[in-house]
Amino acid sequence: MTWEPERLDDQGHLTEADPGGMLPAVAASAAHIRTGHRVAIEAGVERLAGHGRPRAIVVAGMGAAGLAGDILAAVVGNGAPLPIVTVRSYQLPGWVGATDLVIAVSGSGDTEETLALATQAVRRGSSLLGVGPAGSPLEAVALQASAVYVPVPVTGQSRSNLWLLSVPPIVAAAALRLVQADADLFERVARSLEDIAHRCRPSSESFINPGKSLALDLAETVPMVWGASQVAGVAAYRMVCQLAASAKYPAVHGELPEAGHHQVAAFDGPLAERDIFADTSGRTLRLVVLRDVEEHPQVTRRREAALRLAGERDVPVTELAAEGVHPLERLASLIAFGDYASTYLALGYDVDPAAVSAITEVKARITP
Numbered sequence: 001m002t003w004e005p006e007r008l009d010d011q012g013h014l015t016e017a018d019p020g021g022m023l024p025a026v027a028a029s030a031a032h033i034r035t036g037h038r039v040a041i042e043a044g045v046e047r048l049a050g051h052g053r054p055r056a057i058v059v060a061g062m063g064a065a066g067l068a069g070d071i072l073a074a075v076v077g078n079g080a081p082l083p084i085v086t087v088r089s090y091q092l093p094g095w096v097g098a099t100d101l102v103i104a105v106s107g108s109g110d111t112e113e114t115l116a117l118a119t120q121a122v123r124r125g126s127s128l129l130g131v132g133p134a135g136s137p138l139e140a141v142a143l144q145a146s147a148v149y150v151p152v153p154v155t156g157q158s159r160s161n162l163w164l165l166s167v168p169p170i171v172a173a174a175a176l177r178l179v180q181a182d183a184d185l186f187e188r189v190a191r192s193l194e195d196i197a198h199r200c201r202p203s204s205e206s207f208i209n210p211g212k213s214l215a216l217d218l219a220e221t222v223p224m225v226w227g228a229s230q231v232a233g234v235a236a237y238r239m240v241c242q243l244a245a246s247a248k249y250p251a252v253h254g255e256l257p258e259a260g261h262h263q264v265a266a267f268d269g270p271l272a273e274r275d276i277f278a279d280t281s282g283r284t285l286r287l288v289v290l291r292d293v294e295e296h297p298q299v300t301r302r303r304e305a306a307l308r309l310a311g312e313r314d315v316p317v318t319e320l321a322a323e324g325v326h327p328l329e330r331l332a333s334l335i336a337f338g339d340y341a342s343t344y345l346a347l348g349y350d351v352d353p354a355a356v357s358a359i360t361e362v363k364a365r366i367t368p
Helices: 005-009 011-016 022-027 030-041 045-051 063-078 112-123 135-143 160-173 183-199 211-220 231-245 263-268 295-314 327-348 358-366
Strands: 059-060 083-087 099-106 127-132 148-151 220-229 250-255 284-291 319-321
Touching: 005 011, 005 211, 005 327, 011 319, 022 030, 022 099, 022 160, 022 327, 030 045, 030 160, 030 183, 030 211, 030 327, 045 127, 045 148, 045 160, 059 063, 059 112, 059 160, 059 327, 059 358, 083 231, 099 112, 099 135, 099 160, 099 327, 112 127, 112 263, 127 135, 127 160, 135 327, 160 231, 183 211, 183 327, 211 220, 211 319, 211 327, 220 231, 220 263, 231 250, 231 327, 250 263, 263 295, 284 295, 295 319
Parallel strands: 059 083, 059 099, 099 127, 127 148, 220 250, 220 284, 284 319
Antiparallel strands: none
């Protein structure tokens, strides 16, 4: 596979090389915000408030569904009066019990890890909220337990339904008075994503298209993606996941200040070196920093110091700033740019961004 940047402005190629429609799926994010909010209200998630505020919220999910938990924690923020924990495994922590709320999220509705956690939650007497497709095994678990279930109209890859899966838990958190998130907020986020979709549309040329520009920066490098806040850290993790799943491209994610305590050492490593006499340029490290308005002052100092150090070491840097006021707005903007960039990177390498043959093969090998 070779990187050919001219592919990004070839409208025929962008259509033919994306038979699964990943670019249109990314562009549907605004519609998913609106739909996720509507179906959550229709499902009656406000009933959760009738049980009182839980001791803790545990979000069970894998892949994009698991990211719904990280998004919920970032949107609620550090001021949350209770812990919000994401569990990506087959076993609930031992402390989870009857006073806790478990939110089980699955894009397929039959994710074995998530079903195991939902079943354990019911057995322990925990409150349960299910989010997934209608008629799924997860819905059956929720209905048997007389729990609230939000049926979301997922299509295609689970990762392309991120907001359908992530909005209902936020609506639930708002009902529990953990975060300010009303209909106006979700509409503002949707309009923001529509604006980003317009700026990143396939017909917009690379030099003015932020999604294509970011893909051009990432190509032929080893990206190290850092978030400068909790919100930006979640977006950094999402970007790395999308680079792997859509572009089949490796990357490393981190969050400041932690990344400055170990990952910054890579600036002195072999991937930071450049041989100006080489016939062909090898892949080198690239630092991608996702910035946010809610950076801690010390994090800002560490970020600025790291950027200066990268410049001194000749490590190329890309900075991306969050857009919006509310944490959900800022997070959605960062995620959107990363989703477009990973898709365009795939298409620039002539890789089908919707294909997941390796993931399918692993699942087949462990199926009894």
